[in-house]
Amino acid sequence: MGKVLVVTSGKGGVGKTTSTAALGAALARGGENVVVIDFDVGLRNLDLVMGAERRVVFDLINVVQGDAKLAQALIRDKRIDTLSLLPASQTRDKDALTVEGVDKVIAELREKFDWVICDSPAGIERGALLAMRNADLAVVVTNPEVSSVRDSDRIIGMLDARTLRAEKGEKIDKHLLVTRYDAGRAARNEMLKVEDVLEILSIPLLGIIPESEEVLKASNIGSPVTLNNPTSAPARAYFDAARRLKGETVDVVIPLERTGLIGRLFGRRVA
Amino acid sequence: MALVLAPEVPLNDWLIALDAQMDRSPNFFDARPVVVDLGSVPREQKGVAQFLQLLEQRGIRIIGTEGAHPSWEGIEAWGRPLPVSAKPGREITAPEPIAPPSAPIKAAPHEPAHAGPAHTEANTLLIDHPVRSGQSIVFERGDITVLGSVASGAEVMAGGSVHIYGTLRGRAVAGLAGHPGARIFCSKLQAELLAIDGVYQTADGMPAKALGKPVQAWLDGEQMKISVLD
Numbered sequence: 001m002g003k004v005l006v007v008t009s010g011k012g013g014v015g016k017t018t019s020t021a022a023l024g025a026a027l028a029r030g031g032e033n034v035v036v037i038d039f040d041v042g043l044r045n046l047d048l049v050m051g052a053e054r055r056v057v058f059d060l061i062n063v064v065q066g067d068a069k070l071a072q073a074l075i076r077d078k079r080i081d082t083l084s085l086l087p088a089s090q091t092r093d094k095d096a097l098t099v100e101g102v103d104k105v106i107a108e109l110r111e112k113f114d115w116v117i118c119d120s121p122a123g124i125e126r127g128a129l130l131a132m133r134n135a136d137l138a139v140v141v142t143n144p145e146v147s148s149v150r151d152s153d154r155i156i157g158m159l160d161a162r163t164l165r166a167e168k169g170e171k172i173d174k175h176l177l178v179t180r181y182d183a184g185r186a187a188r189n190e191m192l193k194v195e196d197v198l199e200i201l202s203i204p205l206l207g208i209i210p211e212s213e214e215v216l217k218a219s220n221i222g223s224p225v226t227l228n229n230p231t232s233a234p235a236r237a238y239f240d241a242a243r244r245l246k247g248e249t250v251d252v253v254i255p256l257e258r259t260g261l262i263g264r265l266f267g268r269r270v271a
Numbered sequence: 272m273a274l275v276l277a278p279e280v281p282l283n284d285w286l287i288a289l290d291a292q293m294d295r296s297p298n299f300f301d302a303r304p305v306v307v308d309l310g311s312v313p314r315e316q317k318g319v320a321q322f323l324q325l326l327e328q329r330g331i332r333i334i335g336t337e338g339a340h341p342s343w344e345g346i347e348a349w350g351r352p353l354p355v356s357a358k359p360g361r362e363i364t365a366p367e368p369i370a371p372p373s374a375p376i377k378a379a380p381h382e383p384a385h386a387g388p389a390h391t392e393a394n395t396l397l398i399d400h401p402v403r404s405g406q407s408i409v410f411e412r413g414d415i416t417v418l419g420s421v422a423s424g425a426e427v428m429a430g431g432s433v434h435i436y437g438t439l440r441g442r443a444v445a446g447l448a449g450h451p452g453a454r455i456f457c458s459k460l461q462a463e464l465l466a467i468d469g470v471y472q473t474a475d476g477m478p479a480k481a482l483g484k485p486v487q488a489w490l491d492g493e494q495m496k497i498s499v500l501d
Contacts, residue, residue, distance in 0.1 A: 153422045154403060
């Protein structure tokens with residue numbers, strides 16, 4: 001029986017899809033059997049970030065409504081064969097998802113994969129609720145700024161109230177992933193400090209992903225950053241986060257900006 | 272703080288007047304708990320429950336009714352009437368075991384904290400987890416104690432006092448059913464709003480020296496006092 005993980009945030013644009021792809025690829029590279037599901041019906045993106053947009057035939061809605069079999073809709077990654085994608089539909093909307101249909105699809109995927117990673121849409125409405133519904137654990141993606149932190153807090157409350165586990169009176173593991181972290185700006189107090197975010201949200205820290213152009217570069221190429229440039233700072237942070245998800249103890253390193261003479265001379269962006 | 276609405280018959284005319292008022296100040300009822308005083312509605316009035324529904328459809332969050340007559344059809348769905356204030360010196364009956372707080376407002380866009388009280392004592396609701404943004408904890412019958420923080424955009428409302436062992440970033444309302452003696456305590460004050468028995472104070476009006484400190488708030492007549500606890 002695989003684990004169901006939801007990547008969620010409340011707020012849009014904080015890096016849910018990027019993190020889903022990067023964590024999924026990192027877990028798959030470690031030999032785990034992984035499927036990533038795009039729940040953002042109507043505004044799908046995960047296929048682009050995974051570089052599979054030209055291979056989409058059937059999607060989640062087709063499977064939920066019984067028009068296609070799961071095996072027909074799953075797209076296996078060309079780079080790692082233990083990584084699969086279940087894309088969303090771009091032409092439908094979230095109302096096309098049914099509770100029973102989603103439950104059935106997730107149950108089936110749980111049998112086949114070690115990790116079922118659900119990429120939640122932004123917001124706190126139907127789409128987000130369905131994405132989190134079956135989750136065993138959650139990664140809450142947060143940028144170090146106040147609006148993102150408050151939205152994450154709202155989502156954590158919903159994870160504790162609106163998931164199947166919560167309804168059964170069980171706990172759901174919640175992990176905080178701080179993304180777009182810029183150590184320089186944090187030092188200049190232009191950004192919330194990680195300690196402050198942790199204090200406000202009071203859930204364990206899964207990782208800190210530094211702000212980096214590598215992330216954007218990878219997205220534009222259609223490759224998770226953990227595959228495109230595995231040695232880059234954000235990719236290393238995602239690999240560490242993936243190991244923590246598997247239960248390993250890995251120290252969280254807060255990426256520091258190198259201010260040495262060499263760094264300045266060469267004008268490199270060191271995250 | 273809870274607002275009190277006291278509808279008068281004929282109810283339709285009163286609703287029209289209310290709509291006019293709400294047109295002038297559309298956000299007036301936003302996120303405010305409302306008690307509906309039905310004392311001046313005659314006993315033979317029909318359709319009171321439907322009338323309350325009409326209020327709720329206007330986005331008014333009804334937390335209770337007062338002066339409702341039990342013979343009205345469907346009125347029990349609107350919860351117990353608020354207790355009339357107890358007179359001093361009355362014999363105390365043994366407190367009944369406390370059930371989890373009922374969902375604060377039906378159909379309001381707030382989910383009640385899912386976890387009921389982990390442990391209850393007489394007239395105290397203990398919440399042993401942080402209160403998250405968007406959550407609303409309402410306990411009319413006594414005090415609320417929160418072990419953890421109350422987030423920005425969350426609210427804790429008690430008939431008695433509110434005790435928060437953590438940072439208060441959201442709203443705390445004490446003395447909901449008219450207890451001016453209720454107080455608010457928190458380990459760290461960063462509140463958006465404090466209210467006791469209808470007297471409220473927003474963040475702007477709080478003394479700067481109290482911010483970030485452990486404080487208590489109480490009422491001195493009609494004025495709210497906030498002092499730092501050592």
